[in-house]
Amino acid sequence: xxxxxxxxxxxxxxxxxxxxxxxxxxxxxxxxxxxxxxxxxxxxxxxxxxxxxxxxxxxxxxxxxxxxxxxxxxxxxxxxxxxxxxxxxxxxxxxxxxxxxxxxxxxxxxxxxxxxxxxxxxxxxxxxxxxxxxxxxxxxxxxxxxxxxxxxxxxxxxxxxxxxxxxxxxxxxxxxxxxxxxxxxxxxxxxxxxxxxxxxxxxxxxxxxxxxxxxxxxxxxxxxxxxxxxxxxxxxxxxxxxxxxxxxxxxxxxxxxxxxxxxxxxxxxxxxxxxxxxxxxxxxxxxxxxxxxxxxxxxxxxxxxxxxxxxxxxxxxxxxxxxxxxxxxxxxxxxxxxxxxxxxxxxxxxxxxxxxxxxxxxxxxxxxxxxxxxxxxxxxxxxxxxxxxxxxxxxxxxxxxxxxxxxxxxxxxxxxxxxxxxxxxxxxxxxxxxxxxxxxxxxxxxxxxxxxxxxxxxxxxxxxxxxxxxxxxxxxxxxxxxxxxxxxxxxxxxxxxxxxxxxxxxxxxxxxxxxxxxxxxxxxxxxxxxxxxxxxxxxx
Numbered sequence: 001x002x003x004x005x006x007x008x009x010x011x012x013x014x015x016x017x018x019x020x021x022x023x024x025x026x027x028x029x030x031x032x033x034x035x036x037x038x039x040x041x042x043x044x045x046x047x048x049x050x051x052x053x054x055x056x057x058x059x060x061x062x063x064x065x066x067x068x069x070x071x072x073x074x075x076x077x078x079x080x081x082x083x084x085x086x087x088x089x090x091x092x093x094x095x096x097x098x099x100x101x102x103x104x105x106x107x108x109x110x111x112x113x114x115x116x117x118x119x120x121x122x123x124x125x126x127x128x129x130x131x132x133x134x135x136x137x138x139x140x141x142x143x144x145x146x147x148x149x150x151x152x153x154x155x156x157x158x159x160x161x162x163x164x165x166x167x168x169x170x171x172x173x174x175x176x177x178x179x180x181x182x183x184x185x186x187x188x189x190x191x192x193x194x195x196x197x198x199x200x201x202x203x204x205x206x207x208x209x210x211x212x213x214x215x216x217x218x219x220x221x222x223x224x225x226x227x228x229x230x231x232x233x234x235x236x237x238x239x240x241x242x243x244x245x246x247x248x249x250x251x252x253x254x255x256x257x258x259x260x261x262x263x264x265x266x267x268x269x270x271x272x273x274x275x276x277x278x279x280x281x282x283x284x285x286x287x288x289x290x291x292x293x294x295x296x297x298x299x300x301x302x303x304x305x306x307x308x309x310x311x312x313x314x315x316x317x318x319x320x321x322x323x324x325x326x327x328x329x330x331x332x333x334x335x336x337x338x339x340x341x342x343x344x345x346x347x348x349x350x351x352x353x354x355x356x357x358x359x360x361x362x363x364x365x366x367x368x369x370x371x372x373x374x375x376x377x378x379x380x381x382x383x384x385x386x387x388x389x390x391x392x393x394x395x396x397x398x399x400x401x402x403x404x405x406x407x408x409x410x411x412x413x414x415x416x417x418x419x420x421x422x423x424x425x426x427x428x429x430x431x432x433x434x435x436x437x438x439x440x441x442x443x444x445x446x447x448x449x450x451x452x453x454x455x456x457x458x459x460x461x462x463x464x465x466x467x468x469x470x471x472x473x474x475x476x477x478x479x480x481x482x483x484x485x486x487x488x489x490x491x492x493x494x495x496x497x498x499x500x501x502x503x504x505x506x507x508x509x510x511x512x513x514x515x516x517x518x519x520x521x522x523x524x525x526x527x528x529x530x531x532x533x534x535x536x537x538x539x540x
Contacts, residue, residue: 215232
């Protein structure tokens with residue numbers, strides 16, 4: 001890759017390294033310079049720019065990141081679209097992130113151009129949570145490095161997800177004189193919440209005397225009721241392998257696999273089994289909702305990962321969980337999650353309420369293209385993207401448009417003021433966006449040439465925290481549609497009136513705008529006249 005100052009004459013197709021202002025045009029870092037850009041630079045008296053030119057053997061940053069991520073997204077994980085040389089990987093289910101640390105290190109040492117960062121091994125993750133990010137550092141990576149990455153990742157996939165498998169869990173509590181009922185009741189509730197956070201129900205609870213024979217009887221009863229995991233909370237902490245709870249397990253015909261754990265709080269844990277049913281003698285800290293060693297053991301058990309002496313004795317590094325002066329923040333309670341990146345939740349609006357005045361007598365949205373109504377092409381494109389839900393705004397001829405979209409998983413909302421222009425459709429559509437959505441991508445029903453992967457690239461680039469709160473496609477220096485808007489702009493979008501779109505809002509908030517280079521002219525072509533439809537059909 002050639003990198004450095006380039007005279008304008010050598011810059012066609014070069015990738016701009018630093019943002020440049022040329023008159024009224026703002027060219028951002030990473031833009032592939034075209035003839036219009038170069039003309040604007042020359043007109044502004046700019047003779048050279050700092051840019052990169054890819055050479056044979058180079059793989060562009062987005063393509064390299066896409067290839068690198070593709071061989072990492074195995075079962076339970078999925079990759080987003082590439083944006084500025086970055087592809088994020090997300091969990092598809094609730095479970096534990098598994099990874100081979102040595103393989104991650106191997107990948108990161110192939111070439112400085114290619115990197116991967118992950119969450120810590122065995123981090124509990126929710127569906128849609130980001131678990132890793134692949135980043136290409138410069139504007140391109142060597143083909144040899146990308147190919148080496150693919151070979152290594154294929155030989156031993158470094159990332160995986162162990163989903164939590166729901167199973168019935170029983171709790172036995174031993175009782176001594178003086179132990180308050182409220183303590184026992186609180187233990188049940190805390191345990192129920194702890195298990196629910198991992199997807200498993202507490203199906204039975206028994207209270208027995210703090211004697212080995214009573215514990216043995218309780219275990220036999222819980223096993224007979226179909227419990228697949230039994231937890232025992234003692235009225236007194238387990239001090240030795242021969243104490244009441246381990247003795248009760250042995251008396252029931254069970255076995256002790258390990259006692260003690262290098263995690264604080266959580267040291268006094270007993271791991272055993274009754275037949276094929278795991279049995280845990282709980283440390284006293286299990287009565288608290290705070291994170292402690294029992295959570296680490298439960299997470300692994302419920303994700304069907306090995307938990308034995310080897311695994312438990314490996315908990316020591318990082319096992320100090322107690323509040324200490326150097327750790328001023330309190331431990332999280334079970335059922336809560338620390339702030340963690342997740343996949344953006346973006347709704348899609350398909351504006352399909354217009355009267356098609358420029359088309360004449362026909363409703364343009366119902367015109368057949370390749371055997372399907374125009375509006376169906378747009379709705380199917382939105383459904384093929386990661387945007388959800390897909391909301392179709394109706395107005396003119398609503399029943400006919402509904403019929404054109406029959407069988408599609410879309411939501412409908414009607415704009416009673418469709419005759420007043422585009423603004424009414426925006427108001428109706430945005431009002432229907434779920435509160436859980438972070439933003440909405442506004443698709444026009446008369447633009448069937450937009451591709452689903454373009455919408456996914458807009459979503460991949462969306463990050464209001466980093467200032468990317470409005471995303472729009474560009475082609476040959478011209479801004480097109482659809483445009484993705486963060487929720488913070490919904491109020492101003494809904495305040496628009498008449499047939500005015502939101503272009504002026506983009507101008508007002510240029511600092512939040514990120515432009516995505518489109519692969520074709522579909523983002524610029526709206527079919528609102530007979531001539532435009534004829535040209536689209538012939539590909540001219």
